[in-house]
Amino acid sequence: MYPPPPQSAPPYSGGASGPRAGFWSRFAALFIDSIIVAIIPIILIAIGASSNSSGLLVFGYIVWIVGYIAYFVYFEGGESGQTPGKRMLGIRIIDFNTGGPIGYGRAFLRLIGRWIAGIFCYLGYLWMLWDKEKQCWQDKMANDVVVPVQYYPIP
């Protein structure tokens, strides 16, 4: 008798090629990140409004936009692929092919992808609900997947 054939590769199930972060945890992470980013600009805008300084008001909104871009590019492009919101939810972004970080360039691309994903009634965000690898449009553009840290620990 021959031994049974080795079963190294799991049988193809038609699902994702590994565990993926769920819709609501990603939603909650983005929600928290959006609020964190808003704190300083909201304070600047409040001070600007109370002191009747339109310069400070405009500065507040510029800080908001620039801060938003910097925040997501820095954290999502970094080694862990985690924003503070994603860290709270125990999820992270990895390169779909290598499992490594996506880098700052692709993190920026992902940011643009997020904006496009929101244009038509958030269709690009909802995409992960029926996508095999649970990818939103921004994930497809940056070729990443969002995964639970539990299964994909930060090296």
Add this chain to the structure above:
Amino acid sequence: MRLSASTTFDPSDTRGAAMAMLGLAAVLPLLPGHAGLPCPLRTLTGVPCPMCGMTTSVEATAHGHLGSALLANPAGPFAVLVALFLLVRRPRRVIRVPIVLVVGTLLALWLFELHRFSLI
């Protein structure tokens, strides 16, 4: 996609977001200038998204102005209710939310906002 497909909602995942939302709703109106969270889509294109008016709506709900909340975005009072439920009752069980419900709700809200901004 099957019509019956659903997404898993783990209450513990969204507790932090619920807390952040209620905190913001309490604090925002106290600040001078009353900064709202501007919708990037509407700011750039003039077309509202399904979540437009949510800051106004959640804030108004938190301060008891249910009428103006519903006029800004009908989902605001619902979001406050869900947040309170998550924080007060602290449900443990995972809730399965049908995908058609998520998509349908967003579509309905989008139509509402498009109408509110007189685009339809």
